[in-house]
Amino acid sequence: MQGAAKKVVKVAILGFGTVGSSVARILLDGPAAGELELTHVYNRNVERKRASWVRDTVRWTDSVDEVLASDADVVVELVGGLDPAGDWVRRALAAGKSVVTANKKLIAAHGIELHALARSKDARLSFGAAVAGGIPVIPGLQQGLAGERILRIEGILNGTCNYILSGMEAGADYSTMLGEAQARGYAEADPTEDVGGFDARAKLVILSRLALRADVPVEAVRCRAITRLTSVDFDYARELGCTVRQVSRAELAPDGSVIAMVGPMLVPLRSPLAWSRGTENMVLVGGAFGGDVVFSGHGAGGHPTAVAVVSDLLAIAHGAGAVDLPSHKAHVSSDLHLRHAVRFVVKDRPGIVAGIASALAREAINIDALLQKPGHSKAAMPFVITVEPCASSSLRRALAEVEQMDCLLEPPLEMEILEQ
Numbered sequence: 001m002q003g004a005a006k007k008v009v010k011v012a013i014l015g016f017g018t019v020g021s022s023v024a025r026i027l028l029d030g031p032a033a034g035e036l037e038l039t040h041v042y043n044r045n046v047e048r049k050r051a052s053w054v055r056d057t058v059r060w061t062d063s064v065d066e067v068l069a070s071d072a073d074v075v076v077e078l079v080g081g082l083d084p085a086g087d088w089v090r091r092a093l094a095a096g097k098s099v100v101t102a103n104k105k106l107i108a109a110h111g112i113e114l115h116a117l118a119r120s121k122d123a124r125l126s127f128g129a130a131v132a133g134g135i136p137v138i139p140g141l142q143q144g145l146a147g148e149r150i151l152r153i154e155g156i157l158n159g160t161c162n163y164i165l166s167g168m169e170a171g172a173d174y175s176t177m178l179g180e181a182q183a184r185g186y187a188e189a190d191p192t193e194d195v196g197g198f199d200a201r202a203k204l205v206i207l208s209r210l211a212l213r214a215d216v217p218v219e220a221v222r223c224r225a226i227t228r229l230t231s232v233d234f235d236y237a238r239e240l241g242c243t244v245r246q247v248s249r250a251e252l253a254p255d256g257s258v259i260a261m262v263g264p265m266l267v268p269l270r271s272p273l274a275w276s277r278g279t280e281n282m283v284l285v286g287g288a289f290g291g292d293v294v295f296s297g298h299g300a301g302g303h304p305t306a307v308a309v310v311s312d313l314l315a316i317a318h319g320a321g322a323v324d325l326p327s328h329k330a331h332v333s334s335d336l337h338l339r340h341a342v343r344f345v346v347k348d349r350p351g352i353v354a355g356i357a358s359a360l361a362r363e364a365i366n367i368d369a370l371l372q373k374p375g376h377s378k379a380a381m382p383f384v385i386t387v388e389p390c391a392s393s394s395l396r397r398a399l400a401e402v403e404q405m406d407c408l409l410e411p412p413l414e415m416e417i418l419e420q
Contacts, residue, residue: 012040015078022306134304159279197223224263
């Protein structure tokens with residue numbers, strides 16, 4: 001005897017931009033077409049978004065209330081931001097509808113609360129597209145590595161910054177690469193979220209919750225921008241056998257706290273992180289039992305992100321659930337105990353290195369090497385000092401003293417040297 005026909009899951013999309021339209025195409029024409037049915041599309045000024053290739057059975061609307069009152073089983077939230085998206089997600093979950101979202105800000109800030117609400121209503125909250133787009137990092141952590149005790153997670157979580165920095169590595173300057181990123185749609189007109197590290201920070205908070213089981217407040221994670229990097233920083237990085245990448249890193253300390261930060265770091269050329277180019281994302285997970293696992297691929301863009309969204313929808317349709325392990329509130333510091341490189345730009349005069357060395361010595365920091373490439377004017381001379389492993393906070397105190405020296409033309413630029 002044949003079993004009962006499988007129920008087709010009805011899906012409503014909130015937001016019909018690049019990702020939303022890609023999700024719709026996969027729902028209509030992809031492998032999920034027989035299991036997932038697109039019923040509603042919401043967007044502001046919806047008539048300008050109406051697409052002729054979408055079937056006539058789909059209801060287009062600019063009323064969120066209409067979507068939330070509909071018979072849709074799952075709401076896909078692709079509007080982004082905390083408000084009003086957060087209110088819409090809460091209302092959908094409260095109504096017993098499952099939610100799939102790519103909203104990293106919302107999940108980083110309110111994911112635990114929203115997950116509890118979903119559980120109380122026997123609904124699902126899935127966010128596999130919130131980090132690294134189409135790379136299955138989140139399902140990999142929730143299921144494939146659920147049995148691992150993860151000690152460290154680090155990676156390249158922002159494709160815009162990776163595009164800019166890999167272009168600078170090839171010889172372009174920052175402003176040129178930023179302009180290219182904006183022209184290609186990789187960066188917004190105001191790129192602060194990307195280049196300031198805030199986008200990557202939200203993603204790191206989500207990964208810390210899943211991988212380290214640590215509930216980390218978003219604002220507690222220190223961010224440093226890539227905006228001060230110049231070609232000379234890549235020149236000196238090569239001298240050290242490294243390149244520069246925006247790295248997001250979190251690791252468990254022995255006392256259960258989390259050491260986390262986002263910013264430009266020197267990455268050894270032999271590290272997988274140095275191989276990532278363009279808008280590629282990469283995540284390295286360090287486990288106590290299974291060792292290192294690497295996730296890599298094109299994380300950004302409409303189609304890769306849409307694949308992650310539809311994969312979440314299919315998991316819901318098939319009743320698949322992630323392993324739900326609890327997280328704990330964790331104290332956060334940015335004191336990565338690593339080697340550092342510090343770039344100075346000075347008006348040359350005798351005694352500069354001695355003054356810097358004295359400030360470092362007062363924090364018990366030892367100089368490892370000094371690099372000074374020829375050909376620069378003594379009126380604005382860049383050079384780099386590397387120091388032996390030390391706490392980032394100790395180095396910042398020493399550099400605050402160095403900044404009082406009248407020979408400095410700009411504040412020192414410090415970067416951790418990421419160990420293999």
